[in-house]
Amino acid sequence: MLWSGWGDPAKASELPEPIRALLRDLLGVRAPETRAVGIEEVRLPAVTLPPPVLGELRAAVGADHVRCDDDARVRHTRGKSTPDLMRMRAGDGSEAPDAVVLPGSHADVLEVLRICAAHRVAVVPFGGGTSVVGGLTADRRGFAGVVALDLGRLDRLVSVDAESMTAEMEPGLRAPRAERLLARHGFTLGHFPQSFEYATLGGFAAARSSGQASAGYGRFDDMVVGMTVATPRGTLDLGRAPKSAAGPDLRQVILGSEGAFGVITSLRLRVRRAPAERAYEGWRFESFQAGSAALRRLAQEGPLPTVLRLSDETETMVGLARPGEIGALASGAGCLAIVGYEDTGESGPAGAGEDGAGGTTTGTGGGIASLRERVAAVLSGAGGVCLGPEPGESWARGRYSAPYLRDSLLAAGATVETLETAGFWSGLPRLYDAVRLSLHASLGSPLVMCHVSHVYGTGASLYFTVVTARSGDPVAQWETAKRAVSDAIVAAGGTISHHHGVGRDHREAYAAEIGELGVEILRGIKGRLDPEGILNPGVLIPPL
Numbered sequence: 001m002l003w004s005g006w007g008d009p010a011k012a013s014e015l016p017e018p019i020r021a022l023l024r025d026l027l028g029v030r031a032p033e034t035r036a037v038g039i040e041e042v043r044l045p046a047v048t049l050p051p052p053v054l055g056e057l058r059a060a061v062g063a064d065h066v067r068c069d070d071d072a073r074v075r076h077t078r079g080k081s082t083p084d085l086m087r088m089r090a091g092d093g094s095e096a097p098d099a100v101v102l103p104g105s106h107a108d109v110l111e112v113l114r115i116c117a118a119h120r121v122a123v124v125p126f127g128g129g130t131s132v133v134g135g136l137t138a139d140r141r142g143f144a145g146v147v148a149l150d151l152g153r154l155d156r157l158v159s160v161d162a163e164s165m166t167a168e169m170e171p172g173l174r175a176p177r178a179e180r181l182l183a184r185h186g187f188t189l190g191h192f193p194q195s196f197e198y199a200t201l202g203g204f205a206a207a208r209s210s211g212q213a214s215a216g217y218g219r220f221d222d223m224v225v226g227m228t229v230a231t232p233r234g235t236l237d238l239g240r241a242p243k244s245a246a247g248p249d250l251r252q253v254i255l256g257s258e259g260a261f262g263v264i265t266s267l268r269l270r271v272r273r274a275p276a277e278r279a280y281e282g283w284r285f286e287s288f289q290a291g292s293a294a295l296r297r298l299a300q301e302g303p304l305p306t307v308l309r310l311s312d313e314t315e316t317m318v319g320l321a322r323p324g325e326i327g328a329l330a331s332g333a334g335c336l337a338i339v340g341y342e343d344t345g346e347s348g349p350a351g352a353g354e355d356g357a358g359g360t361t362t363g364t365g366g367g368i369a370s371l372r373e374r375v376a377a378v379l380s381g382a383g384g385v386c387l388g389p390e391p392g393e394s395w396a397r398g399r400y401s402a403p404y405l406r407d408s409l410l411a412a413g414a415t416v417e418t419l420e421t422a423g424f425w426s427g428l429p430r431l432y433d434a435v436r437l438s439l440h441a442s443l444g445s446p447l448v449m450c451h452v453s454h455v456y457g458t459g460a461s462l463y464f465t466v467v468t469a470r471s472g473d474p475v476a477q478w479e480t481a482k483r484a485v486s487d488a489i490v491a492a493g494g495t496i497s498h499h500h501g502v503g504r505d506h507r508e509a510y511a512a513e514i515g516e517l518g519v520e521i522l523r524g525i526k527g528r529l530d531p532e533g534i535l536n537p538g539v540l541i542p543p544l
C-alpha cells in the first residue's frame with residue numbers, strides 16, 4: 001500500500017487531458033501540480049514509549065514483531081481519508097505511533113493489552129489501515145506512548161462448517177485473500193467494498209462495513225454470527241446460535257465499536273456458495289427521483305438483484321463523459337443505475353440477513369435468468385430503459401479504480417473526498433438536498449455527485465463524491481465543509497454514517513445522533529471493558 005496515497009503504486013495513472021480541462025474550466029483548479037514528499041522526509045515525533053515497556057512487548061510477541069523503525073511508523077500513521085492523505089503528502093507524521101506491534105495469537109493480544117494497561121500506553125488496533133473517518137489516530141494526552149496493534153499476522157481461515165455455511169476466520173485477513181481461501185471450499189463472503197484490495201475482516205466488523213453487493217449478500221454486520229474479542233478485562237466469546245432471545249445481543253455492541261471496546265481476534269462468518277454465474281447491466285431513468293422510486297419498489301416488493309446502485313444526474317454525466325462530449329451529455333443523460341446478478345444457488349433471502357427482514361429474494365437456485373427477467377419487469381414498469389451489459393461490465397471492471405483517481409486529482413491541485421449517510425425513503429429527498437446545499441454553501445461551486453449505494457425495505461444510503469478547487473489551506477477548507485455537512489445531515493434526520501463508521505471525524509455528530517444518555521451508555525461499556533481507557537482513545541466516544 002502506498003503510504004501517501006492509495007493502493008499499488010504501479011497502478012497509479014496520469015489524469016487524462018479532458019479531466020484536467022474539466023478541473024480547470026468547470027472548477028477553476030489553478031493550483032500547481034504537487035507531489036508527495038519522499039517517505040524519508042516525513043517528520044516523525046520522538047518515540048516516548050519507555051524502553052522497559054518496549055522490552056516487555058518484545059518478550060510478549062517476539063522481538064521481530066515489535067517495530068520502531070521510521071518506515072513502519074509512517075505506514076501506520078492515520079488512515080486514508082483525503083485530509084489524512086493531504087497531511088501525509090506534506091510530510092506531516094505528527095500522529096505516528098511510537099511502535100508497531102504484531103501479535104500472533106489471541107493470547108498475544110491479551111498480553112499486549114495487559115502490558116499497555118499497566119503502563120498506560122494507548123493501543124490502536126490496525127487492520128488494513130483504510131479508515132476514512134480518523135479511526136486510526138489515538139489521542140496521546142495522558143498516555144506514556146501509542147502502539148499500533150497490527151493484526152496482519154492473524155490471517156488464517158481457521159475452519160469451515162459447510163453444513164451450517166459458516167467459516168471461522170482471523171481478523172487480519174485481507175478481503176482478497178479471504179475470498180481466495182473460501183473459494184477453495186466453494187464459498188464466498190460476498191463482501192466487496194471499494195477498499196476490497198486492502199481492508200481486513202476485522203476492520204469490516206469493527207467499522208460495520210457495507211460492500212457493493214450488499215443488496216444480495218447483506219452488510220458485513222449481517223455476516224457476523226460469532227466473534228472472539230480480547231479486552232483489557234479478558235476474553236468475550238459471543239454468538240452460539242444464528243439468532244437468540246437470550247437478552248440483548250452483545251455481538252452488536254462490538255460490531256461498530258472501532259477498537260474502542262476490544263480487539264476482535266476471531267470471527268465466525270456466514271458464507272454463501274460462490275456464484276456460478278454473474279451479470280451486470282445498466283439501466284437509464286429520466287431522473288434521480290424516478291430511479292429512486294424504482295429501487296424502492298425492488299427493495300420493498302422484490303426481487304432484489306445482488307448489486308443495485310443509482311447515480312444522480314451529475315454523477316451520470318461525469319461518469320459517462322467522453323473527451324469532447326461533456327457538454328452534449330450534460331442535458332438529457334438522465335440517471336444511470338447499475339444492476340448486478342450473481343447466482344449463489346440459493347432461493348432464500350441472501351440480502352436480508354438471517355431472518356429475511358428488509359428484503360426478498362436474490363439468488364434463484366436456477367441461474368440468474370429468471371431473476372433478471374423479474375427485476376427487468378419491475379424496472380421497465382417504473383420507467384427504466386435497459387442499456388445492456390456494457391455500462392454494467394464497465395462498472396464491474398473499474399469498481400476498485402476510483403481511489404487511484406483520487407491520488408491523481410490531489411496531485412493536480414483539486415480536493416476530492418467522499419461522504420455518506422442513510423435515511424428512510426420518505427426523508428431521502430430532504431437529506432439529498434441538505435447535503436448538496438451545505439457543500440455548495442461551504443465550498444462555492446464544487447462538483448457534487450451522488451449515488452444511492454445500498455437499499456433496504458425502509459430506506460437507503462446516499463454516497464456523495466465532492467470535487468473542488470483547493471484553497472491555500474486545503475485541510476482546513478475541507479474540515480470546515482465537513483463540519484457543516486455533518487450538522488446538515490443530523491438536522492435533516494440522516495445518520496452520520498451508513499458504512500464508514502464514526503472514528504474521530506464523526507464522534508460529535510454521532511453523539512448528537514444518540515443523545516447524552518446514549519453517550520453515557522457507551523462510556524459505561526468502555527469503562528467496564530477498558531478501565532484504563534487505553535483502547536483507541538478519542539475514537540467513537542467524545543472525550544469528557
Ligand SMILES: Cc1cc2nc3c(=O)[nH]c(=O)nc-3n(C[C@H](O)[C@H](O)[C@H](O)COP(=O)(O)OP(=O)(O)OC[C@H]3O[C@@H](n4cnc5c(N)ncnc54)[C@H](O)[C@@H]3O)c2cc1C
Pocket residue numbers: 006079080081124125126127128129130131132135136151171172192193194195198199200201202203204205206207208209210211212257258259260262263264265403499500501503536539
Ligand atoms: C478508497 C476507499 C474506499 C472505501 N470503500 C468502502 C466501501 O465501499 N464500504 C465500506 O464499508 N467502507 C469503505 N471504506 C472504508 C474502510 O475501508 C472500511 O471502514 C473498512 O471496514 C476498514 O477496514 P480496515 O481493515 O482497513 O480497518 P482499519 O482502517 O485498519 O480500522 C478501522 C477501525 O477499526 C478498528 N479495528 C481494525 N481492526 C480491528 C480489530 N480486529 N478489532 C477491533 N478493532 C479493529 C481500527 O482501530 C479502526 O478504528 C473505504 C475506504 C477507502 C480508503
